[in-house]
Amino acid sequence: GVRDTGLTVxxxxxGKKIVNTADQGSTVNVPLEDEVETGEPVFKTYDSLLMATLEVKNIIKIPVNMSFIAHVGEPVKLRISDTxxxxxxxxxxxxxxESKPIxxxxxxxxxxxxxxxxxxAGEIAFEIDDNIFIPVSEINSLRREGIDMLLQLRLQKWKRPCSKPIIHSGIKHVKSTRPILAVNSGSIESFKAAxxxxxxxxxxxxxxFMNGKPQMKAPRVASLQSHASGGRVHVCPAGHTWARSREPAGFRSGASTSTVAPVDVAHTYGSPPYVDIAGRYAPAGAYVSMHCGGHDADERRFVEGDDYRHAIEYGRKKGVKVFFSIPRIVKNINEISNFFSPQRTQSDLSPDGFVVANSGVLYHLRRTETAAPVVIDYPFNIFNRLTVEYLLNYSQRVTLSPELTLxxxxxxTSYGSTECIVQGNFPLMVSEHGLVRGLFPKGPGEVCLKDEKGFVFPVKTDRNGRTYILNSRExxxxxxxxxxxxxxxxxxxxxxGTYDRLKTKKITRAYxxxxxxxxxxxxCSDFGDHTTGHYFRGVL
Structure with a gap:
């Protein structure tokens, strides 16, 4: 049957009776030209009765008295009064x-x-000469001008004086150093390559992204050993795999492994599993059960525990700052506190800072006791100096809008620390809903949108089931x-975010x-089709 169809009822x-209206809860039959599937949802996009109630009716108008004065050889005058x-x-x-007077x-x-x-119109008084001629267009022009003047006069008493805000010129800073290079990674391999x-x-x-190549590493299952199996890999029921868990930092060695429950590892349609870092670890030597199925909202986690730990340690070893990029959509703001301690030390696993994409998260971080620096991300859509200066009161650096020209x-840039995105296929749109999953419940593979001009926009899904529509060109x-x-x-x-290890390292080294x-x-042509974005063609 046809899905995208519609009609005016x-x-x-x-039953067999024709009706114009029906009570709430009634079942009605509506003739259609196209055949549709049974169970398809029906959406009402227009209600004539509802729209009729919104029409302006019986407006009480203000009567005005007019006085029209016209003498031969003198300007025509019109006086309008509302009392x-x-x-x-x-x-x-x-x-x-000359022939017919008005x-x-x-x-x-x-x-x-x-x-x-x-x-x-109320009372109209006249003071005009006999045998006089006035063009109709002149009368209409006088009327329109007079009504506009009266309307402005009536509005004048409702206008409140307001002072213009004082806008300071700002303080410019002289910069002599070269810019630093930051990389937003999409996997632990991409992180290390950067x-x-x-x-x-x-x-x-x-x-x-889960239906693209880059993604956080899943627990390895290739070389598992078991005391019971003598080195053989377990054969599991359909939809399950078994993997050895790694011992978390600070876990007491020597703990019993016989009474530890398996740890659930979430697996979202058609993608490798990801470790749940809700604090549920199994001791070294235990096995972890990984199953298919999506996260509940309360089970969503920002990043896999072992990958996060490894990234922090690897970055510090190499002398590279590691910032945690908080998603644009955050369901539980308190989970952010899991990534820092109030008194940060070199031994803890707190990130060196945060990348913030919405004002709610920024407000939350500023209310906490952490002194970790913050980088404002591009969804803040920073276009002008006032926004730069204001947000720098709450952050270390701001990312400018990708729609700005050079x-x-x-x-x-002279008004504070700024950042620009220069490479990559970043999202044009993000949705909390898993749009792709509804169309491809068994796993989509590579999905794109194609517009009428032939441009192809990749559609990706992250581990939380959110949908991202990426730019058509990198x-x-x-x-x-x-x-x-x-x-x-x-x-x-x-x-x-969409790069593998080799491409990440190659591009990072080039920059x-x-x-x-x-x-x-x-x-740029060495990396395939590309665009320079708005750097040479702005939107203002």
Missing amino acids: KGMFI ENEINTQGSCASRA SKSAITEQLKKLGNTIFE VDGGADMVYIGCDV KEISNL LCMLEYVPDLIKTGVDCLRIEA RDAIDNCGVKMK
Whole structure:
């Protein structure tokens, strides 16, 4: 049957009886031209009765009295009064009629045409010469001008004086250092590749795509050993695999393994499993059961525990800052506190900072006791100096809108620490709902949207079931790094959420060389189809 169809209901039946209306809860039959599937939902997009109630009816209009004055050789005058306010207006000079003079009734007919204004004509007085001619267009012009003047006069008493806000010119800072390089990674392998490729700062987080190649590493199952099986891998029921859990830092060795319950590891349609880090660890030597099925809302976690720990330790070992990128949509704000301690030490696993994409999370972090720095992400859509200066009161650095041009960026960078996205296929839209899963319940593989011009937009799903629509072409500014440096931007960011390990390292190294040497050895065309975004064609 046809799904995308619609009609205007001109008749419906209850049984065999034609009816115009039906009570709530009634079952009606509506004739359709197209056949539809049984059980398809029906949506009402227009209700004629509801719209009729919204129509403006019986408006009480304000009566106005008019006085029309016209003498041959003098300007035509019109006075309009609503008893509280009065205006006077005048037009061109009246002339003597050569054949047919204008009558008072003809003038009255034109003056009463107040249309959809709030006024209606009351008494109309005349002071005109006999045998006079005035063009109808002149009368209409006088009426319109007079009504507009009266309306503005009535509105004037409701206007309140307000002082204009004082906008300071801002304090400019002279910058002489080159920008640092940040990479937003999409997997633990991508994270390590970014560190090894020369990134100064790497972001990790939850927006990991599951129906694309990059994703956080699942527990390994290839080389498992068991005391009971003598080194053989267990054969499990359908939909299950068994994997050895790793001992978490600080876990007491020597604990019994015989009474430890298996740990659930969530597995979302068609993707590798991910460890639940709700604090449920099994001791070394125990086995962990991994099952198919999605997360409940309360079971969602930001990032896999072992990967997170490994990333923090690996970054510190290499001298690279590791920031935790908080998702744009956060269900439980208190879970963020799991990623830092109030008194941060080198031995704990708190990130070096946070990347924040919405104001609610920013407010929460500022109310906590953590002193971890914050980077404002691009969904804040920062376009002007006032926004830059305001958000820098609550953050270490702000990411400018990807819709700014190089010239517009150069006008902002001197007012504080700024960051620009220069590479990657970052999301144009994010939805809390799993749109793809409804269409492909058994696993979608690669999904895209194709517009009428033939552009293909990849559609990805993260571990929380959220849907991301990515840009049709990958952003690349590698050849324009010298121009970006001239703008004074403090940080260049690579969005590597869809990259594998090799591509992440290759691109990170290319930008590292371009920043350090102010020269570009590779071109964007070496990485495939690309776009320069709005850097050379803004939206303002």
